[in-house]
């Protein structure tokens with residue numbers, strides 16, 4: 349699967365965003381090394397602190413289907429931002445745990461802007477029990 353296809357899946361997932369409070373719709377797609385792909389959108393709640401980002405929805409869906417650290421090859425995130433979306437700190441920590449420092453992360457917007465980074469670049473010094 350190409351990055352174009354992974355971003356297209358993230359855009360499709362974004363259509364399902366439940367964001368009545370922020371009206372900020374985000375989509376994400378995660379590709380496993382075995383070829384399986386999972387996607388997710390942000391899901392908000394009237395109790396604002398319960399809002400779940402698209403990145404974590406997609407990553408947690410992969411884990412719920414059996415994926416474990418080391419199984420994730422690549423992920424893409426897309427939102428209607430000026431430049432490529434910049435994931436929040438909580439999602440960066442989850443990306444690091446589940447994908448490792450080398451996880452490739454494609455950050456995109458709705459106008460075709462795109463950047464390629466890694467979970468390690470997104471969160472240097474992230475929490476680990478053996479740190």
Ligand SMILES: O=c1ccn([C@H]2C[C@H](O)[C@@H](CO)O2)c(=O)[nH]1
Nearest residue numbers: 370372374390399401402435436
């Ligand atoms: O990278 C991001 C940043 C924000 N959001 C969601 C959380 C909330 O529903 C809304 C506004 O922060 O966007 C994501 O899903 N991913």
Ligand SMILES: [Zn+2]
Nearest residue numbers: 401435436439
């Ligand atoms: Zn987040």
